[in-house]
């Protein structure tokens with residue numbers, strides 16, 4: 001086992017981070033988990049063969065988490081340098097929708113009509129931009145989402161929890 005120079009470890013960390021960023025959320029196939037703000041840390045051992053990925057769950061108990069961890073592992077292990085990949089779900093910091101990148105926000109709104117709750121609890125319609133969005137029921141299509149209704153354009157929208 002050879003010890004990589006600090007420069008090659010650095011470039012390997014970048015490759016691992018790129019591999020992690022190529023993993024998409026199973027529920028929102030066009031949104032990467034990096035854009036969702038799930039990726040908190042990417043580290044590689046000095047020898048370069050063990051990668052450890054620290055992820056933050058959007059909603060604990062969400063069934064997609066297992067799939068995400070499996071996909072991350074597969075993507076990282078596809079790099080020839082990496083022999084072992086540990087995926088850790090970190091207890092903190094707590095995920096908030098402020099961790100989403102603008103790209104994720106745009107894709108969620110445009111392709112999935114998913115709306116994010118503002119800090120004041122308000123909702124803005126991703127279709128027409130109105131604030132007249134009312135919560136319908138807490139039982140959404142999955143435990144990670146709930147359904148709301150826009151009174152302005154009369155469309156259902158999904159709320160990401």
Ligand SMILES: [Zn+2]
Pocket residue numbers: 125126127128129130150151152153154155
């Ligand atoms: Zn609307």
